[in-house]
Structure formats: structure tokens, C-alpha cells
Amino acid sequence: MVSRYLCGLMWLVLITHALPSAAATLLTSTDRDTLHQNEYLMLTFTLQGSDTRLRGDGIKPNIDLSRLTGDFELGPIVTRHRFTLANGQGQPVSTLQLALFPRRSGSLLIPSYQLENGRSRPLQIRVLDPVIEAAPEVFVRSGATELKLLPQQATLAYLDLYSRVPLKTARLGAALDATSHALSVEILPARDSSTLYHGHQYQVTRSAWRVSAARSGPVTLTLPDIWIETAAGRRLRLPVSRVRLNITEPVNTPPSGVPVGTVQIRQTTFDAPLIAGQSYPWQVVIRSTAPLSALPQQLPAQTLPPQLMVYIDRSERHIDDSRTPVESVVEYTGYLMARGPGEFLLPEIRLSYFDPQHGAVRAAVAPAQRLQVQAATASSPATLSGAADQHTPAPTAMNWRRSILSALLTALALTLLALWWQRHRSRPRNQQPLRSQQPALSAALLAALPGRTLDEGLSQWQTQHGPDTELQQLVLDLQRYYYGRDKRPDGEAALSHRVSEMVQRLHDRQRVTQPPASDDRWSPRSFTPGGQSGDQ
Structure with a gap:
């Protein structure tokens, strides 16, 4: 009898373990089975009822896609894993999808694949000759x-x-x-x-x-x-x-660090006379067919006259693909200022490059400029705002009207502010503490309790002296009387008598529990002025 039950239990365990593996199925499908040679199809592998995830690449793939490379070129692989509910039961689903491009026309075969105990069926693909169009789409x-x-x-x-x-x-x-x-x-x-x-x-x-x-x-x-x-x-x-x-290597090897390609340099020109002490925007632009990494990070060095100052603020680097050929562009932006009046020479800017067409080293040059600098006058004060503020317009009637209007508005605003401040200071402030805002009986009881409210005072009193049901009931009756709906005419007199008795009892209780003064000369109290008076 025992062996029969053991055999039945063993069969039940074996069937239970076999059910999930028997439910695993591997399916292959395509979005179409007929196409032209210059078109492609989507192949999808689907594994259901198994915790295994499909892998077509990486380490130890379980779908060998190399079996398809003889007839197809493979596109990117996309895998998805999800958990679905079917007939009230959940099962994991793993999919692997990729694009296939046929290498030739004819009948091509996608072979059968096997994973765990699931096997897919082979698929037959019919590939037609490519469509020859005079004007292809x-x-x-x-x-x-x-x-x-x-x-x-x-x-x-x-x-x-x-x-x-x-x-x-x-x-x-x-x-x-x-x-x-x-x-x-x-x-x-x-x-x-x-x-x-x-x-x-x-x-x-x-x-x-x-x-x-x-x-x-x-x-x-x-x-x-x-x-x-x-x-x-x-x-x-x-x-x-x-x-x-x-x-190929050129006959003349270019020096190290020299850009290989044509180079052009241009800079901001100053045609009008400058004002001493004013700063003017100055920009130098280098354009080259060489790679962007070959152009200098900093502006080529110049030997400036002592009276000229140049400050480079920043440099911007980008590729201009709107031209043919494509050019690398570096823009150096800064400011130029003359310390005093006179005539000064802004030196040329030179950058060497290797010309691949002529096989020789050449130089791109931005020519020197002769600057005329005038002394600063009252009508042209020194400023750092740039060339746009060289000529300050003289005050006009419109400017005077704007100044007067601005002064009137400012005076009006200050007057209103002063009136508001005076009214605010003259207004009486309610600086009474929270205890005085209580009703008379509540304030009297609260004066004997250590707290700002009755509830807080009751809580602190019971923490120090233990539970007090009579005090609790009195606090509750006071709150009901002042904040409840039912107010009897004789209620206040009765509450007043109870409050007086409770206040007296609280004071007596505090005197009883207060510790006596210590005459110990080494106690902390003896070191205070009041404590030392007895010894003196």
C-alpha cells in the first residue's frame, strides 16, 4: 500500500516538472514571403512558456543567426522580453527580431531552429529579380x-x-x-x-x-x-x-604642427579714428580646409606697440559645411584699446600652412593696419562699452522731459513710502502675551499652570505631579462653557468658585513640592550673589 502511494507521488512530481518544459514553444514568422531582391523582410523569433531569453549575439547566443548569412545579409537585432496573461494564466514571452536582405533571387529557405524542447518550422521565401526603373523611387x-x-x-x-x-x-x-x-x-x-x-x-x-x-x-x-x-x-x-x-607622402615633408590645406585670415578693420581710452571690439577669423584640430588654439603671437592693448575674450571653433570645400573656422573675439593719442601700427597676423596643390609651405597674412587715435574729450569720455558707444548724443528736450518726469515719480514714491511708514508706526501694536487673550476664568487658572494654553499647562502639570482628574474635568468644563453652545446663566459663578479653589490647591501643591534651600556652602546656589549673602 505504501509503495503504491509513493509511486503515485513520484509520477505526480515528474508530470509537474515536465509541464513547463512541454509548454515552451518556439515560433518563427516573417512579415512577407515574397519580395524583390532590393527589398528586405522582418524575421521574428518568439519563445513562449519559458524563462529563457532569446539571444542572437553576444556571449553564447542561443539563436545561431550565422545559418542565415549564406542567403541573407543581417540587419540590427532587437530583443524584447515581457510577461503576458492568457486564459487567466501568466507566461513569459521573449522575442528576437531582425531585418533580412536577400543576396540573390530565387527560392530561399529560413531553416528550422530548436531551443529547449521547442522547434520552429522552416520558412520558404520567394525572392524576385530587382525592379529596374528608369527613375527609381x-x-x-x-x-x-x-x-x-x-x-x-x-x-x-x-x-x-x-x-x-x-x-x-x-x-x-x-x-x-x-x-x-x-x-x-x-x-x-x-x-x-x-x-x-x-x-x-x-x-x-x-x-x-x-x-x-x-x-x-x-x-x-x-x-x-x-x-x-x-x-x-x-x-x-x-x-x-x-x-x-x-x-601618399609629399616630396617636401611639411613641418610638424603646420596645417595641411589652404588658410585664410581676416580681422576687423578700423577706418575711422579711434578715441584714446575707449575699447573697441576686435575679431580675427581663420578659415581653412585643414581639419579643425590642426588650427591653433590661441591667436598667433603679435608684437604690439606699448600704447596698444589687445585682450582676447574667447575663441569659437566650428565646421562650415555650407561651402565647397568644407572649411574649419576659428573665431577669436576680443577688444582693442589705445592708451593715448597718436598714430600706431597694428601688426599683421601670419599663419603658415602647407599647400597640398603646390607642395610647399606658404603663409596666410592679415595685413597690418595703421590706426589714428585721438585724445579723449568731454564729449567722448573713456568707456569700456565698445565702438557702438563712441559718440554719446547730446541731451535733447525729450531727454530733459524724461529726467523731470523720472524725478517727479521718484519724489511721489518716496512721499507715499513716508506716509505709510508714519501710519504704520502710529498704529498701536497688540503686544500682549497669549495668556491675556484667554477668558477671565481660563486666564486665572492658566496663571497657576506652567504653559501657554490650558491643554499645555495640564499636560506639563501632570508630567511633574502625576494624574489629576479634578483638574482635567475643570479644564474640560471651562472649554465647554466658553466654546460650547450650551451656556447656562449660573454656570460662570459655579466655575469661578471651582477655579478659585483649584488655583489655591495648585499653589499649595507647589509650595509642598518645592525643595528646601540648602545651606551647603559648596552647592551651586551658594556661588550666586543671593546665596553668598548669608555667609557674609
Whole structure:
């Protein structure tokens, strides 16, 4: 009998442990089974009834996606994990989704996958030949502005997306990749334009990268693919493209730290005479086709006359991609001031660069300026506000009227303030303590209690002397009489008698509990003036 029960219990345990694994199912599905070769489909793996999470990449993936790379190119992987309720029971659900781009036309197979005890069924995909259009809805062009470069010389790698239909989404599949690690890459913001191509108007979105290599040698740039979904629901994937750059050493090696590319310098010109002691905004702008990192952090040094002072406040660095070729821009902003009158020469600003077209070192120069400085007069006081405040306008009738009106308004405001202050000081202040605001009987009882209110005094009294039911009842009756609705004519007389007796009892109780004075000459009380008088 015992063995029969043990066998039944064992079978029950085995069935209970087997139920969750039997409920685990692995499903594969696609959003479509027929497409053209230049389109892509979405493949989804779904695992239900198991705590296992699907992984297609990383360490020890449980879905081997390399089995698909023979017929498809793989897009980014997206995984989701959630807990759902079905028929009143909860079960975990894990999904893995990715885009597949067919490599060839024909009948392609997505094989069966197995995970735990769940197995998915194989899927057959029919791939049609790509549609050849004279004016395609979407296409891409890529390249670089310069393919033969010198070390540290910049070129622009671009990826132009042409579309003549509205797009729902368009994104790059990856980042720019290169075979060389000694590569400087500056990501430029995307720019939109429009152009006419084969009789159709196209919207063009350019993604560009400014690239420069640190040393010579061949460099291959892999421009990312583009994943597109049109507003009509058509899904396309424009494949990756590659650009090969040839980096060669020049015959004349440029000096270290010299920018490789053209350089232009301009500065603020001062045509009108300056006023001594006034500061004038001064700006120097350097534009170059060299990388932004090759331009100096500080303004090239100048030898200034002793009477001229130059202060550089800040420098701003950015890339101007609105021009062709793209330029690096550094703006040095500051102030210039002459200490005294006279004629001074603001020196030229010179910056050396290596011209890749001529293979030689050249210099960009902002020419020197001859400044005429006049002495400061009463009509042109020295100021630090800049050139915009050089000529202070003379007072006019309108300015006088504004000054008079401002003075009247100020006097009126001060008068009103003085009246308010006088009224505020003459108003009697109610500085009586909180005890005097109590009714007469409550105030009399409160005077014998250690507190600001009856409740506070009652609480402190009972803390020091123990519970007192008679005092509690008296406080309650006083509150009912003064703040309750039922007020009897003879109530106040009775309460007055009770309050008098209670006050006397409280005073007697305090005298009884007060400790006697100590005659100990070493007690703290004996060191006070009152305590020492008895000894003297």
C-alpha cells in the first residue's frame, strides 16, 4: 500500500516538472514571403512558456543567426522580453527580431531552429529579380571629394539619399568604418536639398564625414547601408558602398604642427579714428580646409606697440559645411584699446600652412593696419562699452522731459513710502502675551499652570505631579462653557468658585513640592550673589 502511494507521488512530481518544459514553444514568422531582391523582410523569433531569453549575439547566443548569412545579409537585432496573461494564466514571452536582405533571387529557405524542447518550422521565401526603373523611387550615391591625399589632409566622404516619394523612416545601418586606425573622423550634420534628375524632382539628404589620415598608405572607407520604409509601406535596403583613398607622402615633408590645406585670415578693420581710452571690439577669423584640430588654439603671437592693448575674450571653433570645400573656422573675439593719442601700427597676423596643390609651405597674412587715435574729450569720455558707444548724443528736450518726469515719480514714491511708514508706526501694536487673550476664568487658572494654553499647562502639570482628574474635568468644563453652545446663566459663578479653589490647591501643591534651600556652602546656589549673602 505504501509503495503504491509513493509511486503515485513520484509520477505526480515528474508530470509537474515536465509541464513547463512541454509548454515552451518556439515560433518563427516573417512579415512577407515574397519580395524583390532590393527589398528586405522582418524575421521574428518568439519563445513562449519559458524563462529563457532569446539571444542572437553576444556571449553564447542561443539563436545561431550565422545559418542565415549564406542567403541573407543581417540587419540590427532587437530583443524584447515581457510577461503576458492568457486564459487567466501568466507566461513569459521573449522575442528576437531582425531585418533580412536577400543576396540573390530565387527560392530561399529560413531553416528550422530548436531551443529547449521547442522547434520552429522552416520558412520558404520567394525572392524576385530587382525592379529596374528608369527613375527609381529611392537610390543612393556615395563618394569622396578627394581620393589622393597627403597625410593630415582632409577629404569629405558623403552618402546622398535621393527619394521622389515620401519616406516613413530612413536610417543608417551602422557607422562609418575604415581599415586604418590612424584616422580622424568629423561627423557633419545631415543637410537636405532638392534636385532634378531624369525629369523627376528628388529630395536629397546628405550624410557626410570629414576624414583625414595621420600617415601614408591605402585606406578603405566603408559607408553604411541605409534602411528605408516608404510612406506606402515599401521596405528597401540600400547596400553599403566603399571608397578607397590613397594617402601618399609629399616630396617636401611639411613641418610638424603646420596645417595641411589652404588658410585664410581676416580681422576687423578700423577706418575711422579711434578715441584714446575707449575699447573697441576686435575679431580675427581663420578659415581653412585643414581639419579643425590642426588650427591653433590661441591667436598667433603679435608684437604690439606699448600704447596698444589687445585682450582676447574667447575663441569659437566650428565646421562650415555650407561651402565647397568644407572649411574649419576659428573665431577669436576680443577688444582693442589705445592708451593715448597718436598714430600706431597694428601688426599683421601670419599663419603658415602647407599647400597640398603646390607642395610647399606658404603663409596666410592679415595685413597690418595703421590706426589714428585721438585724445579723449568731454564729449567722448573713456568707456569700456565698445565702438557702438563712441559718440554719446547730446541731451535733447525729450531727454530733459524724461529726467523731470523720472524725478517727479521718484519724489511721489518716496512721499507715499513716508506716509505709510508714519501710519504704520502710529498704529498701536497688540503686544500682549497669549495668556491675556484667554477668558477671565481660563486666564486665572492658566496663571497657576506652567504653559501657554490650558491643554499645555495640564499636560506639563501632570508630567511633574502625576494624574489629576479634578483638574482635567475643570479644564474640560471651562472649554465647554466658553466654546460650547450650551451656556447656562449660573454656570460662570459655579466655575469661578471651582477655579478659585483649584488655583489655591495648585499653589499649595507647589509650595509642598518645592525643595528646601540648602545651606551647603559648596552647592551651586551658594556661588550666586543671593546665596553668598548669608555667609557674609
